Amino acid sequence: DSGVTQTPKHLITATGQRVTLRCSPRSGDLSVYWYQQSLDQGLQFLIQYYNGEERAKGNILERFSAQQFPDLHSELNLSSLELGDSALYFCASSVGSGGGQSGYTFGSGTRLTVV
Amino acid sequence: AQSVSQHNHHVILSEAASLELGCNYSYGGTVNLFWYVQYPGQHLQLLLKYFSGDPLVKGIKGFEAEFIKSKFSFNLRKPSVQWSDTAEYFCAVRAYNTDKLIFGTGTRLQVFP
Numbered sequence: 001d002s003g004v005t006q007t008p009k010h011l012i013t014a015t016g017q018r019v020t021l022r023c024s025p026r027s028g029d030l031s032v033y034w035y036q037q038s039l040d041q042g043l044q045f046l047i048q049y050y051n052g053e054e055r056a057k058g059n060i061l062e063r064f065s066a067q068q069f070p071d072l073h074s075e076l077n078l079s080s081l082e083l084g085d086s087a088l089y090f091c092a093s094s095v096g097s098g099g100g101q102s103g104y105t106f107g108s109g110t111r112l113t114v115v
Numbered sequence: 116a117q118s119v120s121q122h123n124h125h126v127i128l129s130e131a132a133s134l135e136l137g138c139n140y141s142y143g144g145t146v147n148l149f150w151y152v153q154y155p156g157q158h159l160q161l162l163l164k165y166f167s168g169d170p171l172v173k174g175i176k177g178f179e180a181e182f183i184k185s186k187f188s189f190n191l192r193k194p195s196v197q198w199s200d201t202a203e204y205f206c207a208v209r210a211y212n213t214d215k216l217i218f219g220t221g222t223r224l225q226v227f228p
Contacts, residue, residue: 002158033216042220043205056214090159092216103149104216106159 003027004107006091012113018079021110023091025072031055031094032074033104034066038087049074050096081114088112117142119208121219128196128226136191136222138180138206145211148189150180153203153221162204165189176200201226 003026013019025032034046036059045058049068060066063081068074078085088111092104120139128134140146150162163174170182180191189206206219 002160004158031214033214035218043218045215045217048214050214058215092159103161103164106151108158 002105002107004029004091004093004105006089006107006110008110009108010111010113012115013081015081015083015114017081017114018077019081019112021076021078021089021091021112023074023076023093023107025074025091025093026105029093029095029105030072031096032068032072033092033094034060034074034076035090035092036087037090037109041087043090046076078112083114086112086114117146117208117210117215117217119206119217119219121204121206121222123222124220125223126225128224130198130226130228131195132226134191134193134196134200134224136204136206136224138189138191138219140187140189140206140208140217142187142208142210147209147211148180148182149207149209149216150174150178150189150191151205151207151218153205155202159205162191196224196226198226198228200224 005024030051033048036044046060048056066076088109090109092106148165151159165172165182173179203221205221
């Protein structure tokens, strides 16, 4: 157990639907990062939040959004889902905004299958 | 923009063989470098990292990596692999004092007994 908790572990949904992925960072970590891992694209950085505020943005589609709540957990919302959104979505956390000396701690991921 | 290249997509070795996985990055400034490992069905785990100092970095499970600044490389090595090293290996780079960790596409390592 890495200390980063992601729920659900698996999600199967239909095209056009909306889902919410949840991430609880490791205790004491203020930053949360979201990554999408697909077979053809590898690990793509989506977005980062630090202490409730958006800090960095990567290749995140407009159909996707995220937020970090006062208790530091984060949610990634994916809407108007397409088949190509099927992937493993990882959350990672770190103490500071720059990852610090320890790098990131990753959760086990949520496997999203869009049918 | 930063990018990371891992040229070996799939490596197959027998136990006790030596391993070297290539990683090259593109960024002109100071970088922090990482290798992560993802065992089947598990989350990414940090193998080793380079921030400054000795360019030869030793990590967990007998892995090491050498930072060669002039070549923009951070290759991962292990003298003798084991079956339990079967996993996917990701190189990652972060520009100094930034937040984004940029990953390579990964190298799948299969070790046969």
